[in-house]
Amino acid sequence: MAKSRGKRAKGISAPAQTHGPSTLGIHGHEPPREVGDPVAPVIVQSATFLNPPSGGGGLLYTRYGNNPNQEAVSAKLAALEGTEAAIVLASGMAAISLTLLALTKAGDHIVASRFVYGWTQRLLEEEMPLRGMEVTFVDPWEKRVWREALRPRTRVLYVEVPTNPTLRVFDPSPLSKLAREHGIAVVVDATFASPINMRPAAHGADVVIHSATKYLGGHSDLIAGVVCASRGVIDEIQSKLKLYGPAIDPHAAWLLDRGLRTLAVRIARHNENALALARWFATRDGVQRVIYPGLPEHPDHAEAARLMSGFGGMLSIVLAGGDAAADRFCEALTLAVNAPSLGGVETLVSQPRHTSHSSLTAAERAAIDIPPGFVRISVGTEDVEDLMADFDMALNAATAA
Ligand SMILES: Cc1ncc(COP(=O)(O)O)c(C=O)c1O
CATH class of the missing domain: 3.90.1150.10 (Aspartate Aminotransferase, domain 1)
Known part of the structure; x- marks a missing residue:
């Protein structure tokens, strides 16, 4: 496995979506097997890797999110969500925080649904303003309030579908239309749906987030998060990962991959x-x-x-x-x-x-x-x-x- 890795500087991208979700959850982006290769994926429980002595190709280091287990499960999740790329992180909250940090900077503005997970609400209400970002909360099903809340520095429209715990469901497409007009990213936390029940990218979401602790892992035995988006957005998130450090452990990434097989x-x-x-x-x-x-x-x-x-x-x-x-x-x-x-x-x-x-x-x-x-x-x-x-x-x- 390590031999072929030197060729990949930036992680595995999603395979073409030619298979159904059950097949993708099992096989994802498997390299061809040779006789004697294990059928189950190998856990690469290593913090660091033999890097090219002359440099080049990008450093391989598990906090950078480019451990083989992290990359394999990311590629599988991108394929399941139908996005160009994905990144797995140490928790759902890590996925949400790094996404917001990657998409905004001091002086920017976020419009968020009022109906979000409690800690997401606190992040938006208390933590982001400490970093200079402003947040407006709206009732997500009132379509006109999104347009009314926009400001010149609005960078993100943030929603959860379905909502917790009242299970309201709404279509992100009108938001995406509005966002495109203004160059804003639509971010959807689709933890409650899973990519089997709904794929928000097909409805115009630019970024899809999951607490992989929930359905994706599926056995209440791991903590993980995932962000699925374009390669450009994922690269931004990966650079925040290098700075802030919430990398998923290879064993947890492997467990997540195992969960996806039965998703x-x-x-x-x-x-x-x-x-x-x-x-x-x-x-x-x-x-x-x-x-x-x-x-x-x-x-x-x-x-x-x-x-x-x-x-x-x-x-x-x-x-x-x-x-x-x-x-x-x-x-x-x-x-x-x-x-x-x-x-x-x-x-x-x-x-x-x-x-x-x-x-x-x-x-x-x-x-x-x-x-x-x-x-x-x-x-x-x-x-x-x-x-x-x-x-x-x-x-x-x-x-x-
Ligand atoms: C909708 C939603 N998003 C994000 C999270 C945070 O996920 P984690 O606990 O993996 O950090 C949760 C946790 O319950 C959640 O319900």
């Missing part, structure tokens, strides 16, 4: 289980509301049906008994695990008031459609009948008191 089949099962559970919860006593883009009553059902290949594994419910019922519900579960995060094979539940939205008051949460009794469910790939039995028992416990 398509896992997502199919997440989609199937979540839709079945959403329909089931809608028939249960004690459940006031079920929030799932696959249900016709979801406000963005038609948009989701048009934009997504599957409605995803994330589902939220609102219990009639309020927060006390939600606590009892989560405590009673024996199969589903009460834990933050999402996208793993095991079903997880969490209450935003204890996790992602704990810094907001109850009134502030209600204003963004998170009323008392709200429980977010990351539906896993277990047998759905077993999940229904567990949730049934927990609903009984929640409504008994």
